[in-house]
Amino acid sequence: MTTAAQDPATEADPGATEAFGAPDSEWQELVTAALLGAERRVLPGGSAAALLDRAATATVRARAGLTAAVPGPLPAPAGDDPRPEPPRAAAARCLSLFNSARASGAAAPAWNAHRPHPDQLLPEWLELANHLGYRPPHAQLPLVLDAARARDRRQAVLAFAGPRGRWLAAQNPAWHFATAADRLPATAVPVEADLSRWEHGAFADRVAVLTTLRAQDPAAGRELLAGTWRTERAEERLLFLDLLRDGLGPADEPFLESALSDRSRTVRSAAAELLTLLPGSALSGRMAQRAxxxxxxxxxxxxxxxxxxxxxxxxxxxxxxxxxxxxxxxxxxxxxxxxxxxxxxxxxxxxxxxxxxxxxxxxxxxxxxxxxxxxxxxxxxxxxxxxxxxxxxxxxxxxxxxxxxxxxxxxxxxxxxxxxxxxxxxxxxxxxxxxxxxxxxSVLSRCPAPWSPVLTDAVAAAARSAWRAKKHHPATHGAALMTAQLSMHATGAQPVFQRLLEEATAAAEVERRAEAAAREAAKNTRTRPAVPGDGLAQGWLREFTAVVRTLERRALMRAELLDGAPDPHG
Structure with a gap:
């Protein structure tokens, strides 16, 4: 019987160790000098002891999560976070997952990978950790804040980081996104520097200015855009229009109506779409009459x-x-x-x-x-x-x-x-x-994980039917199986897919033997050996192996966090 391999979290993973100086050229210089030695390179600081001192300083700086700055008054201490840390095994898993999340941008998984990237397991881990009321180990807060750069998981990551995470983010401009909401009073008025950024700043700065102003005062944001509208490029006008969705109201209608005469077709279409979202707008009425x-x-x-x-x-x-x-x-x-x-x-x-x-x-x-x-x-x-x-x-x-x-x-x-x-x-x-x-x-991707037993059973039954019918190559079901292995009820789906894995293992062995016999029979002839089964069983074996491994890993991941407590999803 073929079973899934050991938990992938224990396998060698280039992103599973702390690379404190990974983006730091000074750190790379220290590593290179240490590897080459004093005989082949002048050591930074002039001696091995000095090199080690500099490496220790760089490590402490990275662990602190704070960039070097001119000495000044110490910040106020971080507030208390009464939440407990996860159990020991779950804390180790936390380190592995967040390291993988940091490394995922530089080492994306292959397009045809059968197994999900560890980064894809993070949303489920975060959902359960937040539900159980855990906080990250303090030493892992820099990793956690780095993972919050991804907008699709920022809310869950920042909830996990908690008050100490927000305090740490305030000390480093690289994590400004984590404290942006805290720094934006509802009644704040933009300073002249912000208006200067609108007039002379890079496009990203101008987007930030308009977004902030639109959130504080929709009318002022619209008037700021109207003042420079004719000088903006078409692609900029299109993106700026999209920013008007926040705070969209009847007062925006005259400006959007004028944009219907824009020289760019895409800008006209964007303005028309916004007008259709305004109840009672003239364009909405015209479209209703046409319909x-x-x-x-x-x-x-x-x-x-x-x-x-x-x-x-x-x-x-x-x-x-x-x-x-x-x-x-x-x-x-x-x-x-x-x-x-x-x-x-x-x-x-x-x-x-x-x-x-x-x-x-x-x-x-x-x-x-x-x-x-x-x-x-x-x-x-x-x-x-x-x-x-x-x-x-x-x-x-x-x-x-x-x-x-x-x-x-x-x-x-x-x-x-x-x-x-x-x-x-x-x-x-x-x-x-x-x-x-x-x-x-695309339907399955809209169902939040972990799926209910009803949906899990339906997908497992569909996978069993697809495998036993053998009408299509398993690659045609790859997207659905990838979504399923990340979303199915892990413990509920394991028995079904374990049985399918055993069936596919036996069928793949028969298929391999038939292929070997065909190659042997055609060895001394000019005919190309037939491939019995076209490799379907071996393809399904790869898919089911990936599914079972991921289900086992997810089940273990949840068990580490629960530590004997009942699973809220049953």
């Missing part, structure tokens, strides 16, 4: 049932293009369906209930529609629900997981993200059961 002209309700007198009569726009006139409608469709889509889709996307979903007999979103979606335009109609509604975050429409459009979804799994996954977490898992489980393991990758 209602394309879709009307017909209720036959014979009582055969109401239906939607859909008529796509016959042209994309200048006014439509000014309002953000792109005239040229993507490859493979007709012009009129493309225009219809965009008009429906921009129209607020709320207009349909009033115009279609006060029906609910679910009742409207279920109405029969003109067959020629039905797909464009539903795809337009999907995109409108996403743009306007209309959760009732998201639920109605998702509907039956067993039917084909407009726009495929990607749009289904995005809609699923609008639903409560418990509802996502139930819908995704039914979707996987109906569609199999291949399509649901």
């Amino acid at each position: 209602l002209a394309c879709v009307r309700l017909r209720e036959p007198a014979d009582g055969s049932g109401a239906e939607l009569v859909v008529t796509a726009p016959a042209e994309c006139d200048r006014e439509m293009q000014r309002d953000g409608i792109t005239a040229k469709p993507p490859t493979g889509q007709g012009e009129r369906s493309w225009w219809l889709q965009q008009v429906l996307e921009a129209a607020p979903p709320a207009v349909w209930r009033e115009q279609l007999g006060d029906r609910t979103a679910a009742a409207i979606v279920d109405l029969p529609a003109t067959e020629e335009w039905r797909r464009a109609l539903h795809l337009g509604w999907v995109l409108a629900a996403l743009r306007h975050e209309a959760r009732d429409w998201a639920r109605a459009l998702l509907g039956d997981p067993g039917r084909a979804f407009p726009g495929g799994g990607e749009h289904a996954g995005r809609l699923l993200g609008l639903l409560p977490e418990a509802d996502r898992a139930a819908w995704a489980a039914a979707y996987v059961t109906s569609q199999g393991l291949g399509p649901p990758g």
Whole structure:
């Protein structure tokens, strides 16, 4: 029987040791001199003792997490953090994971790797550590703060770092992102230096100034941008427009309306999208009128049932293009369906209930529609629900997981993200059961880990069916299996995948023997030996080995943190 290898946390890992001077050229000079020796190089400081003194100083400085500065008054002491440290094994795991997170940018995993990078296990570890109320060992705080550079995990990392982490971040400008919220009073007024940065600073500085000002005073931020709007480059105007999402309000409408005449098509489209998000805006009203002209309700007198009569726009006139409608469709889509889709996307979903007999979103979606335009109609509604975050429409459009979804799994996954977490898992489980393991990758990624037993069982059953049917190469399921091994209920999925691993091990051995026999038979001939099974069993063996190893590692990781306490996820 083949079992997973020992816990990967104990394997050699170049990022699992503290490289205190890794980014420091002075440290590299010390290491090089020590390796070459006094016979081949003049030692820094003139002697071996001086070299060791400098290395000790550099190590202490890195461990302190503080950059060298002119001596001044000592900072106020850090406040107490009453939370306990994790158990000993979990603290060692903490060091390994955060070292891997720091090293992940410089040593990214191969594109076809079957096993996840250790960095990908960090979110689950953080979620459980924060739930249990642990704090990091003080010596690891610099590593923890470095990991907070990634925006997608910053909130969880900073919660783990706690008050001492925020205190330490305040001592080092490299960690300014960790204290930005603390330094931003709601009523603060920008100083002249900030206005100077807007006028003369680099683009990143100008983004920071506008972001800060927009958060404090939306009107002042908009006026600052309007003052330099005509001199900005198109790509800068586009990015600055996106910053107006924060604090977006009716007062922004005149500025955004003027941006509809911008010389850049992408800027016009961005301004139009923001205007559609403003309830009661003129553009939102124009789009609603266009949408209602394309879709009307017909209720036959014979009582055969109401239906939607859909008529796509016959042209994309200048006014439509000014309002953000792109005239040229993507490859493979007709012009009129493309225009219809965009008009429906921009129209607020709320207009349909009033115009279609006060029906609910679910009742409207279920109405029969003109067959020629039905797909464009539903795809337009999907995109409108996403743009306007209309959760009732998201639920109605998702509907039956067993039917084909407009726009495929990607749009289904995005809609699923609008639903409560418990509802996502139930819908995704039914979707996987109906569609199999291949399509649901983007759906599965929207379900927070660890998955519920229902979703875990559905994915395990789909993997078993895919393996035993052997209709596709396992690489076609690689993305779903990678998501699954990081998200499934670890202890619940282990028995199923262990059995699949045993089956794949036996089948791969038979396959290898058949291949060897074929090569032997063709050794003295000019024919190319056939490959029995096309290597499917060996491919599945690699996939299942990776899944089982990751599940074992995650189960051990959780057990280290829990230290005998009950698992909140069962």
